[in-house]
Amino acid sequence: MTPTTLPLSEPYGAVTCQRAGQGAPLVLIHGVGMQSAAWAPQIAALSLTHQVIALDMPGHGGSAPLPAGAELPEYVAWLHAVLQALDLGPVSLAGHSMGALIAGGYAVCHPEAVARVALLNGVFRRSAEARAAVEDRAAEIRAGSFDLETPLIRWFGASAADQAARAQVAEWLAGVNLQGYAAAYTAFARGDSTYADGFGGIRCPLLALTGDGDPNSTPEMAQAMAEAAPMGHAVVIEGHRHMVNLTAPAAVTAALRDWLNTEGATS
Template sequence: MDTVEVDGLRLAYRRTGHGRAVVFVHGGAEDGRVWAPQLDALSDEFTVIAWDEPGAGGSDDVPDGFGLSDYADCLAGLIRALGVSPTPVVGLSWGTTVILELYRRHPEVVRSIVLADGYAGWRGSLGAEEADARLAGVCAALAQPEERFDPTLPGLFAADPPARFVPLLEAMAADVRPSSILTALTAMARADLSHVLPTVGVPTLLIWGALDARSPLSVAYEFERRIPGASLAVIPDCGHVSNLQAPGPFNDLVRGFLQRHG
């Protein structure tokens, strides 16, 4: 794992492979390790980069007052610092919200987009009532004694998590910083980037689990309808964390898209 300094923050990232670069943006209560199957599978053809957002993994804590625009600015800074702009970006869940904000603020660093099981912010995709309820649930979980805190949310998988990834999930959960995840999910709850969707002017692939209980298919269909030229691929029998529950189909979809639009 390497680091780069952006806006006074040390950002950690994993980089492997050779060829055209692609940047992966993880979801909430995760870090770049969640992309392990993609780093392994796609590095034969691409330079695969997975960041740890501020407050996650090996990156510095988030400063006071950090918001969605700051995550996007840090991601843009990392892309520029690594010399891979413009680049394809692939996001999962909360990572898709960061990517939409990245495109809104820094479209010049984005070559193409893959959005998996995501949101235009909770407010933008689920409505104010559900966004507020989810944030209240996060706050309630964080109010528990530290040893009882469990960042795993219901509905992440369509069934039990794949056994081979359980140690990875447990390792990421053990490293979650409660204050940082509260910052990220507060930004997620407040965000409404639905107005950004029609402005996306780069090739866009949507990947969704057919049984996603966190971001239902209705969100995917809205993305498909509103993002010009977007294509939607639905993975059967798959939940919210589609890159871990169905890594083979997920990787094939990303590889094919990058070969066409990378």
């Protein structure tokens, strides 16, 4: 992988990313508290056939944070500035968790720039109870209360694969920029319905993938996203939770390969 820094104009500042491979462009966006390296298994496999660009989200890795109070539309605008700077033409776009919210919003707002979109462990139209719980967590993080163990317990099971991935994810979370983490988590908490009504206008192939044990990015949400888009398809990986691309990398990569080989858009 080749680390790259893109010097964007204000208000975005520097954006860091990992680039590997050649061919049609595939852009990857990680979730809150992670970094581009969280896509390592997919970068290694998919860069054999594609030009893969894994972005560090604002306030994560080496990317500059967005201004205080930024909501999901500001993260979507940030992605648009990044893709314009990269000048790749229409891209295959995949996001995980918060990255899925950004990718889905981008596909709604800029359909001409997206050849296909994959939403891994995404959230979609939370219940009132679930929304209140995640907004409470966002408020705690903004107040400086950063509980490392709670997300790890929620994201990982007891298998050897889960525990190996948990150790790496714990390291990333422990080193995260707290301001960037709080800002992104707040946008994540408030963004599950921001672009939901626009999914019917996503005319390209859409993959909605999650683990059957993910309590927040549920299989029901994945199915609802797939049903809302004309070319939507849902995949549920059994026996896995939120960080499914790390705990079941072969299954996730296979699903992404199938998605990358899906052609066409509805008229």
